[in-house]
Amino acid sequence: MSATIQELIHLVLRWMHLIAGILWIGNSMLFNWLDRNLEKEGSDPNDAGDIWLLHSGGFYYVRKLFAIDRFPSRLHWFWIQATLTWVTGFSLLILVYYMGGAAFLIDRNVSDLSPQAAVLLGIGVLVGGFVIYDVLWRLAANRFEGVANVISLALVGLTAWGLTRVFSGRGAYIHVGALLGTLMVGNVWLHILPSQRQQVAAAKKGELADKALSMRAKRRSIHNNYMTYPVLFIMLSSHFPATYGNALNWLVLAVIMVGGAMTRHILNIRFHTRHWVAMLVSVLVIALVLTYILIRPPSSSAQRAASVPHEAGETEVAPVTFAEARDVVHRRCIACHSIAPTDPLAAAVPAGIHFDTPDQIRQYADRIFIRAVETKTMPMANTTGMSDEERDILGRWYQAGAAIP
Numbered sequence: 547m548s549a550t551i552q553e554l555i556h557l558v559l560r561w562m563h564l565i566a567g568i569l570w571i572g573n574s575m576l577f578n579w580l581d582r583n584l585e586k587e588g589s590d591p592n593d594a595g596d597i598w599l600l601h602s603g604g605f606y607y608v609r610k611l612f613a614i615d616r617f618p619s620r621l622h623w624f625w626i627q628a629t630l631t632w633v634t635g636f637s638l639l640i641l642v643y644y645m646g647g648a649a650f651l652i653d654r655n656v657s658d659l660s661p662q663a664a665v666l667l668g669i670g671v672l673v674g675g676f677v678i679y680d681v682l683w684r685l686a687a688n689r690f691e692g693v694a695n696v697i698s699l700a701l702v703g704l705t706a707w708g709l710t711r712v713f714s715g716r717g718a719y720i721h722v723g724a725l726l727g728t729l730m731v732g733n734v735w736l737h738i739l740p741s742q743r744q745q746v747a748a749a750k751k752g753e754l755a756d757k758a759l760s761m762r763a764k765r766r767s768i769h770n771n772y773m774t775y776p777v778l779f780i781m782l783s784s785h786f787p788a789t790y791g792n793a794l795n796w797l798v799l800a801v802i803m804v805g806g807a808m809t810r811h812i813l814n815i816r817f818h819t820r821h822w823v824a825m826l827v828s829v830l831v832i833a834l835v836l837t838y839i840l841i842r843p844p845s846s847s848a849q850r851a852a853s854v855p856h857e858a859g860e861t862e863v864a865p866v867t868f869a870e871a872r873d874v875v876h877r878r879c880i881a882c883h884s885i886a887p888t889d890p891l892a893a894a895v896p897a898g899i900h901f902d903t904p905d906q907i908r909q910y911a912d913r914i915f916i917r918a919v920e921t922k923t924m925p926m927a928n929t930t931g932m933s934d935e936e937r938d939i940l941g942r943w944y945q946a947g948a949a950i951p
């Protein structure tokens with residue numbers, strides 16, 4: 547496939563993925579909000595309440611009923627969005643992470659997986675993860691839900707940790723996200739849609755829906771609700787090398803996922819919780835402080851001590867000339883980051899950033915430092931074989947002021 551066609555397919559898939567995901571999650575947030583704000587009068591168990599809304603130049607009146615006397619000629623329900631989000635997401639996973647020798651998935655500094663093994667492992671985690679989750683919750687429902695919650699959280703944490711031992715940080719993160727996305731869409735297909743179908747069949751006969759089935763669907767839909775914020779972070783995570791490129795990247799991910807799920811929880815219960823603002827602020831502050839502590843670079847003196855051999859009492863960092871730094875950039879980065887990239891992995895100039903001239907190297911010095919020295923997430927998959935000594939040269943050039951002639 548030509549690089550241009552691949553880029554175009556990538557663009558279309560990502561665009562569709564975003565749109566479908568916005569529709570799916572937006573819808574589910576709106577209905578979740580509706581459910582929590584319905585105003586119920588009287589004690590009719592069939593009537594969950596009603597609500598007035600203002601939008602698009604008019605007033606909407608919505609009432610929630612469990613059974614109906616007359617089946618409407620048109621009933622709207624939403625199933626395509628979840629399916630489309632997953633299908634486009636999985637296609638992106640194949641296109642970006644599995645094709646091209648799985649270059650984004652494998653990091654030789656982490657493990658020596660072959661591309662085939664990496665792809666099989668990735669797919670195995672999605673399938674196996676869903677089976678384990680589904681069986682666990684079929685067994686646990688109404689019996690030991692508390693224990694199942696703890697087991698589920700521990701398994702997600704363990705998966706995140708395990709994947710960062712074998713995949714690139716970025717590949718590990720995206721697989722945790724893909725796993726959560728798969729659980730969510732699996733819940734839609736195997737529990738939520740069957741319950742809705744049964745509900746429609748019952749309503750046509752003027753009967754009430756099967757309570758057990760709809761309880762199970764409701765539980766899965768609550769799980770989905772808690773997974774949304776963590777999944778949305780992971781979708782953005784490839785822009786934040788300080789998170790996935792960190793030595794404790796699995797812990798950073800765990801902190802952000804728990805913080806995200808707790809935020810979702812507080813937003814869910816806010817309608818009948820007095821001190822929800824204080825709770826929300828506390829969770830956000832704790833999560834942000836923990837994340838900061840985890841991703842902050844080692845203090846510069848510790849970094850110097852670790853990277854430059856020096857005599858006792860010496861505090862000066864060995865100077866590095868621009869020429870030395872430029873040689874490293876040209877040796878290790880220019881195959882991709884050039885007006886005319888030569889590396890087949892670089893369909894077009896990656897991220898539109900090239901280092902052909904001294905000015906460009908100077909302009910991107912901060913990002914070069916973050917990607918090649920601090921987080922070691924560049925060169926991509928270290929295809930150009932950059933050594934730690936070379937990273938150190940860039941680091942010292944940057945810390946001495948990143949000057950160019």
Ligand code: HEC
Pocket residue numbers: 784787875878879880881882883889891892896897899910913914917918924925926929930932
């Ligand atoms: C094999 C190709 C390849 C090589 C070699 C490579 N990069 Fe990249 N680079 C990419 C790709 C692909 C992206 C876009 C994806 C991303 O940001 O991870 C990128 C993005 C970037 C970005 C922009 C995103 C940001 O974080 O600001 C910077 C900066 C960067 N690379 C620095 C470097 C440096 C420095 C080197 C050399 C030490 C290097 N790259 C070597 C492929 C490469």
